[in-house]
Amino acid sequence: MWKKILALFVGVLVGYWLIDDFNPNVLRGKRVVVTGSSTGIGEQIAYHYARMGADLLITARREKVLQQVVTRCKELGPEGGRYFYKSADMANMSATKEVIQEAIDRLGGIDILVLNHILPIPLGLWEGTPQNLTLTDKIIDVNFKAYIYLTSHALPHLTVTNGSIIVVSSLAGKIGQPFTAVYSATKFALDGFFGGLRQEFKLRGCDVSITLCVIGLVGTENAIRGLRDYGQHYLLEMLPAETPSDTALAIIRGGAKRQREIFHPYLSLKIMTLLRDWIPNIVEFINRSMFTVPA
Ligand SMILES: NC(=O)c1ccc[n+]([C@@H]2O[C@H](COP(=O)([O-])OP(=O)(O)OC[C@H]3O[C@@H](n4cnc5c(N)ncnc54)[C@H](OP(=O)(O)O)[C@@H]3O)[C@@H](O)[C@H]2O)c1
Ligand SMILES: *[C@@H]1O[C@H](CO)[C@@H](O)[C@H](O)[C@H]1NC(C)=O
Ligand SMILES: *[C@@H]1O[C@H](CO)[C@@H](O)[C@H](O)[C@H]1NC(C)=O
Ligand SMILES: *[C@@H]1O[C@H](CO)[C@@H](O)[C@H](O)[C@H]1NC(C)=O
Ligand SMILES: *[C@@H]1O[C@H](CO)[C@@H](O)[C@H](O)[C@H]1NC(C)=O
Numbered sequence: 355m356w357k358k359i360l361a362l363f364v365g366v367l368v369g370y371w372l373i374d375d376f377n378p379n380v381l382r383g384k385r386v387v388v389t390g391s392s393t394g395i396g397e398q399i400a401y402h403y404a405r406m407g408a409d410l411l412i413t414a415r416r417e418k419v420l421q422q423v424v425t426r427c428k429e430l431g432p433e434g435g436r437y438f439y440k441s442a443d444m445a446n447m448s449a450t451k452e453v454i455q456e457a458i459d460r461l462g463g464i465d466i467l468v469l470n471h472i473l474p475i476p477l478g479l480w481e482g483t484p485q486n487l488t489l490t491d492k493i494i495d496v497n498f499k500a501y502i503y504l505t506s507h508a509l510p511h512l513t514v515t516n517g518s519i520i521v522v523s524s525l526a527g528k529i530g531q532p533f534t535a536v537y538s539a540t541k542f543a544l545d546g547f548f549g550g551l552r553q554e555f556k557l558r559g560c561d562v563s564i565t566l567c568v569i570g571l572v573g574t575e576n577a578i579r580g581l582r583d584y585g586q587h588y589l590l591e592m593l594p595a596e597t598p599s600d601t602a603l604a605i606i607r608g609g610a611k612r613q614r615e616i617f618h619p620y621l622s623l624k625i626m627t628l629l630r631d632w633i634p635n636i637v638e639f640i641n642r643s644m645f646t647v648p649a
Pocket of ligand 2 (some may be wrong): 446447448449452
């Protein structure tokens with residue numbers, strides 16, 4: 355009897371896991387803004403959306419690179435696909451407004467806003483030096499404040515389309531990380547802001563979805579270089595990094611399914627997040643054990 359119940363339970367779980375109810379066709383013709391899309395995960399997000407027939411406005415600081423990404427989107431996307439770029443520095447809050455305005459002018463509206471950019475910073479110990487504080491201000495502006503500004507400018511348009519906001523975060527936004535304390539703080543802050551906003555949307559019947567993406571180590575050039583430059587390259591041998599392309603697909607899928615949160619890779623990050631309040635010392639020890647302070 356119990357065995358049968360267990361078999362049924364396992365069967366339902368496996369079946370649920372096997373069903374893939376993501377249909378890329380739902381993204382055809384959707385108007386998408388992707389920030390930080392000149393390289394790394396954001397660039398791959400742009401390519402996947404282009405393949406799926408979405409229209410795009412991509413943004414980052416480097417205009418030349420954005421042009422190349424747009425060219426590649428045209429190759430990948432269907433005939434008649436619309437791809438634009440706007441170069442902007444997300445440390446400048448006036449520029450956040452211009453990015454959204456450009457999307458409206460070019461695409462006529464916004465269905466999906468993908469907030470993905472981060473300021474690339476070297477790893478290091480936070481020691482409270484004047485240099486640390488100057489950089490702290492800039493990281494908070496780019497990684498956190500700009501996300502709120504972009505959301506505020508896009509919100510009236512997303513409300514019209516019952517659209518989606520996709521926030522790319524990290525395990526560092528669930529468990530404090532050494533050598534990237536301020537980065538980690540901005541990711542926690544995003545969870546707080548968008549968590550509160552999601553609650554308000556439910557309370558006032560606003561049908562805009564918010565998907566927070568909890569991402570593990572991804573082998574982007576900047577992430578790998580960051581670890582190497584700080585002497586943590588052995589970590590890459592112990593912990594296989596996810597590919598930017600697979601990660602981008604997981605992010606797009608979670609957004610399209612209007613999921614509250616996604617974890618990529620799922621199992622290890624979900625378990626770490628579940629355990630963090632129950633046995634924080636052990637979870638932090640496991641995470642910390644991967645790092646060493648350079649001599
Ligand atoms: N890679 C990982 O291991 C990893 C792990 C967990 C989470 N994530 C998350 O995934 C997302 C993407 O990470 P990634 O590794 O793909 O990053 P990345 O390769 O370093 O790319 C960062 C993007 O942001 C843009 N950017 C940087 N500073 C900017 C500024 N001031 N204004 C506007 N754009 C700016 C960059 O373009 P320009 O230089 O041209 O401006 C680039 O397109 C981030 O939210 C990150 O936290 C990554
Ligand atoms: C900020 O962006 C605005 C709008 O693009 C621009 O006019 C201004 O010069 C920028 N400020 C700085 C300090 O770059
Ligand atoms: C903090 O500042 C010190 C010296 O100014 C520097 O060596 C260290 O790398 C900085 N830490 C971070 C996280 O930027
Ligand atoms: C958005 O959702 C509301 C109710 O949730 C619905 O009345 C409206 O038609 C939807 N708009 C679009 C463009 O789907
Ligand atoms: C520790 O955290 C980093 C950054 O979030 C992550 O990439 C890594 O996978 C974590 N390590 C373990 C063992 O959880």
